[in-house]
Amino acid sequence: MRGASSAKWVAGAIVIALAATACGGGDDDGGSKGSGKAGGTFRMGITEPVAIDPYNAQESEGILVTDNLFTGLYEPTADGKVNPALATSKKVSKDGKTWTFTIKKGTKFSNGEAVDAESFIRGWNRVAVKTAASDVAYHMAGIEGFADVQSGKAKTMTGLTAPDPYTLQVKLSAPDFEFYIKTTHTVFSPVPKVAGDAKNKAYNEAPIGNGPFKMQGKWEHNKSITLVRNDDYGLTKAHLDKVQIDILNSANGVTLEYQGFESGQYDWARMPTPQLPAAKAKYEPQGEWIQTDTNGMNYLLPITDNGPLKSAKAREAVSYAIDRDAIIKGVFQGMYTKSTTILPPVFTDVYQKDLCTSCIKQDKAKAKQLAAEAGLKPGTTIEVAYNTGAGHEEWIQAVKQQLEQVLGVKVKSTGKPFAELLADQQKPGATGMYRFAWGADYPTPDNFLYPLLDTASINKDENGKVTGDNRGRYSNKKFDDLLAQARATEDQAGRNAIYKQAEKVAMDDVALIPLWNRTQLRLANTKKFDGLKMDFHEDPNLSEITMK
Amino acid sequence: MGRYVVRRLGQLVIVVLGATMVLFACLFVLPGDPVGQIAGSDKARDPAVIEQLHKQYGLDKPLVVQYGTYVGKLVTGDLGTDYTQSRPVTEILGPKLENTAKLAVAAIVIDIVIGISVGVLAAMRRYSIWDVSATFITTLAIGVPSIVLGMIMQRVFVIELDWFPLIAGDSFEGIILPAFTLAIIDAALVAQLARSTMLEVLRADYVKTAVAKGLPRRTVLTRHIMRNSVIPVVTYLGISFGTLLGGAIITETIFNWNGIGLALIQAIQQNNNPIIVGVVTISVAVFVVLNLVVDLLYAALDPRIRLA
């Protein structure tokens, strides 16, 4: 069985090689013209996504599929920029509350239905309604009428209108000069009439979209998803014929991807940490090694309103006491990059390298001195909690030992399942530190600073439980004011300047303790494919890849 | 006989209910909201969404009501809806149970083939070099736990020799290593058991009589020796099939076999309680049903046993 398929594969590769030489020099949109077969199959493994329907696609795996099945107004680039997709123009009112997008005419869903303003409105309302219980609906929270739709009082958001079939007008309840950036998220995809509501199972399992690819068959849970090129795509067509995605078990999916790449079964793979040095030595010289810092960051999240890390100096002491270089070298085989900022380096316009002075190098003397000033006495217990089963055990133990040795404190490290960890962070009276990671949903500093550090994002309920994502309970009026000011600034450069100031305020308070960047490592079959890159969602750029 | 079966079925129901009740009580007092956050991330869910999900999964009701609902559905073969994908648990676990069953059946076949043939051979050639080495190897095999055996198998046959695929899928060659890993200990025990019962039977008066009577060798072997030696072995295999489902956790984890054991380990990390309860309920039910079947089989094979 395996033998047969690889024989076919070899035959296919020869055909493509010929086709490529035939049209060599031409810069048309790829091999999809002429011979329809000149595209090949790209094969990779992922773990089971939560959803591939835009109403609830959320993690890298789900978005990989959804992003290739649907095309929205704008698209994010790997380096944190925004490119127009179906939007041919955008206009925002002076008060920042009304956005007008014009939509490219003549594009279709793969069932032949036209993609117009109405299909966007349909798609967005479908997500926002209460019964959808969508995890990603909150990205629409700024649209007028969202609250009523979420609470079940209305079915459609009043802020969405179509003055003409190809013009989409969006009214917001508060000024937001970055709204168009948010539309890069797959939740803002258009859907055809057949989509029905969010609970339409047939559509959830085999969404019909307007993207560069379409589904072949339906989602075989825990088994596979197959995409084929959409030859009627309205924008630059994809080149690959087919994308074969195997769904692997999360328990050792990474190992399987790596082994699959080694044996030629996959064209794209993650690697288990222990294999990294060997894999790098082998594949980097061949140009098959991808190493990129993405839009995610790893932190320790200190509880800033309670417990031993209430004072900024104590937090700074902790930060100085950690030897990031030693951990990266010893535990991560030197593959990660140390963080010295709150915002990820891919946001190049706002990146302020070495903003976190306590992150640059371990300084035991300074750590001790700051701890003494902050009253963080030797013998104090600091709790450090992390989620189990995700490979955090080892570096947490290293951090624990460093803190204990440098500060003389007692570190109590506890591993818990995810839900318990969250409940712990949320409960009133939480103390200590938590392992924490954050990835951007769309490329803007606001997507880090507001949810993680703004006072409004603490959002305690009547029992004092923190329901927002600012679970460190960081609260600083100066920071909040700067953020509000940035949000009310129309021009991008001016906004970025203020975001940088805000980041500095939070960093001076050591509101988060940066550890290392989210460095992503992949093996990519560049022998067979050209233009292979990692996109904003840490997935391969399927729609741009060509056969060699 | 009929009354016995009815009584046993009644007990069986009590055991399954008792087990699910113990489990339910345990899981649902765990701290943390199983639907409190967006899967696999540090992002808290929107309170409005949480409320909606609580309603959807019945988590807003008291524990007793939840348990009642669960049992009510259980009777109709419904194990509820899982928390990460909102799909019926039976739909998610169905194919996984099938995979685990495949693995268990393959393991039982290995147990029977290897275990009985080694045991019978050893008994018939008692004190020969075969017998001695069989005793030695089976003792050693019992001492090698699945975590160790699985690792060695993987290291030698997958990584070193590359005889088997690491990504097993549903292929036949993929099942061999996990099935052996799962089977070896039981195969060794079966061999020892088969050997000792065989020896016992060979000594029994009725065999001596049969031989003295001048019955053909084949008749003695099949009618008298085999039939009587097989009873304890069948009993053991029946019980071990039930425990195989438990042992499968390790094997499935090592070989990435997509069964209910692996599902359980993953569900624990995600606090996906419906899957946890589902897996445990299934394995308990399989165990007690098999026990009953074994007892009935026992009676059918051994005319001296009367069930009452």
Place this chain on the structure above:
Amino acid sequence: MTELVSGTGEPTAAGPVPAAPGAEPSVARVSQWTDIRHRFFANKLAVVGLVIIFLLVLVALFAPLLAPHDPLKQDLTQTLQSPGSAHWLGTDALGRDQLSRLIYGSRIAVIVGLASILVAVVIGVALGALAGYYGRWVDTVIMRVADVFFAFPLLIGAIVIILLMGRGVLPVVLSLAIFSWATFARLLRSQVLSVREMDYVHAAKALGAGQGRIIRKHILPNSLTSVLVYATSNVGIAIVAEASLSYLGVGVDPEVAEWGNMISAGRNFMGVKDFMWTYPSLAIVITALGFILLGNGLRDALDPKMR
């Protein structure tokens, strides 16, 4: 034909040596124990088992003296070192000495193995004796509860309990005990049922002995033989189960020097740094074998009929 039955005529190996007729009862008792000892020490494998366990216990007791390094001491500049003169069995991903972790790991194995079985035996024996002796509803209730616990596969049940109590040595001990006692209860109950009808128990009753005294003085001692045999082999099973739990990430804390943790940490390095998992694997195999051999030896020595 002759070949087939040739084995049956032979005398049974290590058959019981009948006490000399007419000997004094006290002499008979002494000779009975002597017989047991003789039978045990005549069995070479049993002696090997005993030696293994003796050594294991010694290593566990004197771990601080034997271990060359602190098993928890990290050295991030010396991670993943292959076995050599500085670290005989190499170092792990945090630069901890593998040999020291292996040596200290024996403590967890011994503690969890013995403690969990001890707890299981105490619960199982007490409940089993009550059920067997009193019968009727006491029997029904206890044995139905035992059925429930018996029906959980050991690992699955243990995982649930640990989920509830958190990781650690105590939760592991308790979770293993909770799902092991039912077997002991069943075993003891069936023993009691058979012993209860023995003449000397009837005699004791006739002489007016209280129920508690009958259970304690007459029934228990005569039922404990099989419990002892079973418990011995089960210590090995408990040790393996404990390592398996840690391997699955639900056993003792990950930083604890423990064999299952070591194998689990080494699992990712398979084919790259095999020394990380092979040595702890060997330790588990030897330990498990030790208890199996000892258990088998005891079984054969105490009651040759059980063979």
